[in-house]
Amino acid sequence: MFLVITSCVSIKSYNRQITKLHTVEELHQDVDHVYAKLKKLHPRLYQFITEEDLDRKFDSLKGTIDAPMASTDFYKKLAPVVSEVRQGHISISPPFLRFTKKERKLRRKDKFEFYDVAFEKVDDAFLIRDNYGLDSTLVGAEVLAVNKEPIDDLVSNYQHVFSSDGYNTTFKDRFVALRFSGFYLRDKGRLDSLELKLRHKDSIFTKMLRTIPKDSSNVKKMPKDSTVKELVLAKQEKKDEKRLDKIRRKDNSKYGFDKSKNQCTRNFRFLEQDSTIAYMKIRGFSNGPYSNFYEESFQKIASAKANTLVLDLRDNTGGRLDEIALLYAYLTDKEHQFIRKGESKTRIPFHKGLISRRSPFLLNVLGVIVAPVTIPLEYTRTHKKNGVLYYKFKTSKENKKPKELHFDGALYVLINGNSFSASSILSTALKGSGRATFVGEETGGHYNGTVAGISKFIQLPNSKVTVSFGMLHIQSPFENQEIGYGIKPDVRIVPNKENRAENEDPELEWVIKNLKQ
Structure with missing residues (x-):
């Protein structure tokens, strides 16, 4: 009972805090707080803007805050200034009212x-x-x-x-x-x-x-790319259905089925009846286990003797390093280093990311409990060279071997502005190695890597505005001299509203037409 009462009081106190007008001094403190955290933990804060310019922008922001304001109004002033850092993994959000359990x-x-x-x-x-x-x-x-x-x-x-x-x-x-x-x-x-x-x-x-x-x-809808049959089941058929349901659940896990969108994250099929063109659509690299999907897909490609693979990374905003490293190993025939060691401002990024004012109390307690194990482990993964602190990933090992089932045929990669983070890192590896032909538009992710990996979440002490940013710079060994831009397509095709009205896919249609010619 005491915990319930305490929780209710805490919720009311928090809601009062975020709806009241904060003083100018409190908001200036929040501005200084977020900038100090960025300078302390962000490894590439001045990659796309000079320190002098960023200092001036934060000072100017404080100059515009000359009257009390609510948290949401403060967020609208702070977010455009922080976005000047031009690092896509920085995210800012205003606080929202909290509710009781009931x-x-x-x-x-x-x-x-x-x-x-x-x-x-x-x-x-x-x-x-x-x-x-x-x-x-x-x-x-x-x-x-x-x-x-x-x-x-x-x-x-x-x-x-x-x-x-x-x-x-x-x-x-x-x-x-x-x-x-x-x-x-x-x-x-x-x-x-x-x-x-x-x-x-x-x-x-x-x-x-x-x-x-x-x-x-709550109406049962037909999942995309699959068939649902409604049957009147006898007792034995119910047992069969139960067994099939277990298989479906396993497949849903393998393909990363998203129930809210009624679609799979990972998809594979052949585009032509003779199975010469394989098509793999990956909507993200963060949903469910993945290794069985790639092993199964490249086994199908090998069995069908397909000579072309279309890898669709459009609207893929990223995910896990391990997954893209595995996929790359199926797409190359060479020993390789998939990414370089990451750059960091701290030897303990995991610990710094785990313990946060924004994190639930029990998670912070867990961070303290596991610290005697995680902190020494993180120290073994870091070393300093020429004044830069490097963090060793499993995927940064050198001389990684390609998969036995690796695909050696023609590879086309479909990209657009939402190809970001992990999908851009994979695209850089494929572009830099000359492995693929890219079709679509410039990726949103930088050719020369991104600051992500482990995120730090900050809740500003007065306004309760939350800020998150990556703490590790992750980059493929390949590098472009043109700084600040993404992977550019070999064939630029940007859909228009007429394409959408006619249900056309101009990027994929170009690939098929090009192969036939």
Whole structure:
């Protein structure tokens, strides 16, 4: 009972803290706090901006804070300044109201239809790419306004609160649509409903998205790229179904099935009936176990004697180093070092990332308990050379051997501005080694690596605004002299809204046409 009362008091205290007006002195303290943490722990803080310029921007920010303001307003001032660092893994978020256990339980029974909608920005159009709810009629519609606010104004505002790695613009153009609902939440706070103004062909209409009971959409839908058969099962058939359900669960794990989106993270198929062109779509490198999927896929390629592989990394914003290192070992026939040793500002990045004011109390306690083991282990992974502290990854070993089932045929890689982080590191390895032909648009991730790996989360003491950033610079051995840009395609193809209206995939269609010619 005491813990429940304490928790309720803590929640009320926190909510009062984030909704009140903070003094100018408190907000200046928060500005100094985040900049000090960045200078202490970010290994490439001045890679794309000089120290003098960044100092001036933070000083100027403090100069504009001359009156008390709420946490959300402070976030809107702080985020554009931090984005000037031009490191894409830096993320800033305003605080949100907390709820009691009982309130959270009630809220879990509902869902906001807005979060089921996936957006895409092409040309000068902001489109609904998919709807993971039940209303598929919205797919393909162009968004004109949200709650009567022009979509162009919203997009322009949100592009100033985050950054790509370096100077490219493709990531900002793409990512603002990919994470639009999240940016809108940070801007407006939690809503129960909102109105979309849409255009579909020659018709302009509005659609109200509401908070609805989850049960109201609890309809069994057909998963994409698979078949569902509804059967009236006898007793024996029920046993068979139970066995098949176990197999499906295993497959869902292997392919990284995302129930909320009703699609798999990892997909493999052949594009032609004669199985000469294999197609692998990887939506991310962070969902579920993966080694069995790649072994199975490259076994199929070998068995079919396929001579071409299309690797689709569009809208793949990254994930695990181990997974991309494994995939690269299937795509090369040479011994290799996949990434260099990482650069760090601390010998104990894992420990620094684990213990944080933003982390739950029990997680911080765990960090203290495991420290006698993790800290010595981290020290064995670091060494200093020429004044730079290096961190050894498992994937930074030299003379790594290719997989026995490695693919030696023609390789095409499809990329766009949302090809970021791990997918850009993999793309750099394939581009630098001359292994693949790239089709699409410049990646959002930097050719010369990114600062990610282990993240540090900070909750600012007064405003409770949260900031996270990577603590390890991770880079392929290959390097480009053009600093601040991503992997550029050999064949540049950027889809337009006409392609989407006709359900066309111009990048993939170019590859197939090119192979036939």
